Amino acid sequence: MSLPAASLSSKAERTRDRILEVALELFREKGYEATTMRIIAAAAGVSLGSSYYYFPSKEHLVQGFYEGMHVGLVEATREALATERDLKARLRLVMRARLDVVAPYHVVSGSLFRTAADPHSPLSPFSEASGPTRRESIAFLKEVVEGSDARIPKDVAPTLPHLLWLYELGLVLFWVHDRSPGQKRSYDLADDSVDAIVRLLALAHLPVLRTVRRQILKWVSTIVAEGPGAEDIDA
Amino acid sequence: MSLPAASLSSKAERTRDRILEVALELFREKGYEATTMRIIAAAAGVSLGSSYYYFPSKEHLVQGFYEGMHVGLVEATREALATERDLKARLRLVMRARLDVVAPYHVVSGSLFRTAADPHSPLSPFSEASGPTRRESIAFLKEVVEGSDARIPKDVAPTLPHLLWLYELGLVLFWVHDRSPGQKRSYDLADDSVDAIVRLLALAHLPVLRTVRRQILKWVSTIVAEGPGAEDIDA
DNA sequence: GTCTATAACCGGATAGAC
DNA sequence: GTCTATCCGGTTATAGAC
Numbered sequence: 001m002s003l004p005a006a007s008l009s010s011k012a013e014r015t016r017d018r019i020l021e022v023a024l025e026l027f028r029e030k031g032y033e034a035t036t037m038r039i040i041a042a043a044a045g046v047s048l049g050s051s052y053y054y055f056p057s058k059e060h061l062v063q064g065f066y067e068g069m070h071v072g073l074v075e076a077t078r079e080a081l082a083t084e085r086d087l088k089a090r091l092r093l094v095m096r097a098r099l100d101v102v103a104p105y106h107v108v109s110g111s112l113f114r115t116a117a118d119p120h121s122p123l124s125p126f127s128e129a130s131g132p133t134r135r136e137s138i139a140f141l142k143e144v145v146e147g148s149d150a151r152i153p154k155d156v157a158p159t160l161p162h163l164l165w166l167y168e169l170g171l172v173l174f175w176v177h178d179r180s181p182g183q184k185r186s187y188d189l190a191d192d193s194v195d196a197i198v199r200l201l202a203l204a205h206l207p208v209l210r211t212v213r214r215q216i217l218k219w220v221s222t223i224v225a226e227g228p229g230a231e232d233i234d235a
Numbered sequence: 236m237s238l239p240a241a242s243l244s245s246k247a248e249r250t251r252d253r254i255l256e257v258a259l260e261l262f263r264e265k266g267y268e269a270t271t272m273r274i275i276a277a278a279a280g281v282s283l284g285s286s287y288y289y290f291p292s293k294e295h296l297v298q299g300f301y302e303g304m305h306v307g308l309v310e311a312t313r314e315a316l317a318t319e320r321d322l323k324a325r326l327r328l329v330m331r332a333r334l335d336v337v338a339p340y341h342v343v344s345g346s347l348f349r350t351a352a353d354p355h356s357p358l359s360p361f362s363e364a365s366g367p368t369r370r371e372s373i374a375f376l377k378e379v380v381e382g383s384d385a386r387i388p389k390d391v392a393p394t395l396p397h398l399l400w401l402y403e404l405g406l407v408l409f410w411v412h413d414r415s416p417g418q419k420r421s422y423d424l425a426d427d428s429v430d431a432i433v434r435l436l437a438l439a440h441l442p443v444l445r446t447v448r449r450q451i452l453k454w455v456s457t458i459v460a461e462g463p464g465a466e467d468i469d470a
Numbered sequence: 471g472t473c474t475a476t477a478a479c480c481g482g483a484t485a486g487a488c
Numbered sequence: 489g490t491c492t493a494t495c496c497g498g499t500t501a502t503a504g505a506c
Contacts, residue, residue, distance in 0.1 A: 011489095012489075015489090036480085036481055036482080037481075037482060037483085038481075038482090046490075046491090047490065047491050047492075048482095048483090048491090048492090049484085049485095049489095049490065049491055049492075049493095050489070050490050050491070052482090052483070052484080053489065053490075054489095056483095057482080057483080058482070058483090110352075110353040110354045110355050110356075111353055111355070113352055113353070114349060114350065114352050114353040114356075115349065116352065117345075117348055117349050117351065117352030117408075117411075118345040118346055118348070118349040119345045119411055119412040119414075120345045120346070121345075121349075124412070126412050173352075174458060176352075176354055177354040177359070177361050179354075185457055188457060189454050189457045189458065192450055192453050192454040192457065193450075193454050195450050196447055196450040196451050196454065199446060199447045199450065200447055203443060203444070203447065206443065208438060208441065208443075209438070211434060212431055212434045212435055212438065215427055215428075215430050215431040215434065216431050218427050219424050219427040219428045219431065222420055222423060222424045222427065223409060223424065246473090247472075247473070250473090268497095271496085271497055271498080272497075272498060272499085273497075273498095281474075281475090282474060282475045282476075283475085283476090283498095283499095284473095284474065284475050284476070284477095284500090284501095284502095285473070285474050285475070287498095287499070287500080288472090288473065288474075289473095291499095292498080292499080293498070293499090
């Protein structure tokens with residue numbers, strides 16, 4: 001989807017793209033379960049067997065979805081991030097945009113994310129296969145922080161993007177479960193939790209908080225170092 | 236499983252129990268996917284159709300698992316909790332016991348918890364069907380706190396058990412993904428995060444933290460009020 | 471009405487011919 | 489690279505036994 005567009009045969013590539021495109025549309029329209037591989041194949045004008053030639057499993061069709069969501073977030077926030085310098089405002093607009101971008105998929109999100117919970121699945125956010133997207137997301141959050149005028153304590157700075165990535169994951173997890181109209185609660189939670197995060201960051205330098213700060217940094221490192229390898233930590 | 240043991244016919248009940256027992260054992264031995272309903276039925280000495288008479292779906296077999304895990308935790312900690320009064324020690328032993336109790340199921344946990352991520356699934360920790368177990372867990376954590384000699388700020392007290400429940404959920408989620416030998420990282424994380432939590436609680440009364448404290452309480456309420464109904468909040 | 475069994479359906483995945 | 493035929497397992501329909 002965001003691969004170097006050259007080098008691969010064109011007929012095959014168009015077939016592949018068509019299958020993926022059709023599949024994502026059907027997922028959104030009818031849901032993940034209701035969209036059978038047979039229907040996808042038919043809609044894309046290929047046989048069932050051919051679909052499996054391009055995508056080894058139904059799950060693999062969902063990887064394209066994730067990458068799309070990340071690209072969508074970057075595009076949706078580029079303009080606003082270019083001018084805004086206040087950290088709280090930056091984080092808030094990013095998290096709100098995150099929710100906006102995934103919004104059309106809320107109905108399906110349950111069954112879509114279902115697979116993501118399984119660590120053995122390539123769709124797990126911690127998996128090898130998700131590595132590229134994960135690293136891109138963390139790098140993006142790093143920019144969100146560094147582009148602000150906030151002063152972040154030296155020891156917190158390297159871990160902060162990872163912490164924010166975990167936080168974003170949690171927010172989306174909440175959103176998946178959020179049945180309030182328009183997922184209003186998720187937006188409220190985003191606002192409230194961003195407030196708390198920024199305030200905590202502002203207080204982080206206080207001597208009383210030195211020990212907790214270290215403790216928290218320690219366990220965030222533990223969490224983020226988790227996964228297929230230690231490569232995550234220096235993304 | 237923890238129902239009033241009377242009132243239902245005994246032959247049927249024994250059949251039901253046998254199916255469940257056999258299923259859990261097979262899940263642990265061979266994994267969730269590899270254990271087919273046909274195998275379960277055969278091992279329990281009934282026909283496939285009969286299994287479906289007792290358990291409407293394969294997922295429903297997993298509900299018994301959850302309840303078992305909760306009962307296991309309570310039993311594993313009863314003795315130690317009876318004498319220990321220090322909050323940090325109490326929380327630490329509870330969280331370590333939580334990991335001990337689920338340990339035999341680590342290999343399977345991925346596919347087992349997979350379904351739990353789907354909000355539409357009865358296996359979701361936030362679902363109606365999980366309500367009883369969820370409320371029991373929160374009530375248990377309330378006792379863990381109240382049985383300690385720690386002084387908890389008045390405004391924090393009612394929300395704390397819910398916060399701890401979310402925290403426990405997160406810990407287990409991490410454990411599911413933890414591939415370190417013996418899941419050592421999960422135990423480390425439990426220790427470190429309990430330290431941080433207890434320290435934060437001790438500092439919570441400080442005037443500088445008043446605003447953050449309120450903000451955090453607010454969004455924890457938002458999260459926990461989420462789900463099938465508002466009944467969660469007064470469990 | 472409670473329980474059990476057999477046969478079939480449906481959809482994800484695979485084999486192998488062309 | 490594309491197809492058809494088939495497998496396999498969760499689930500359902502339904503008939504009948506106790």
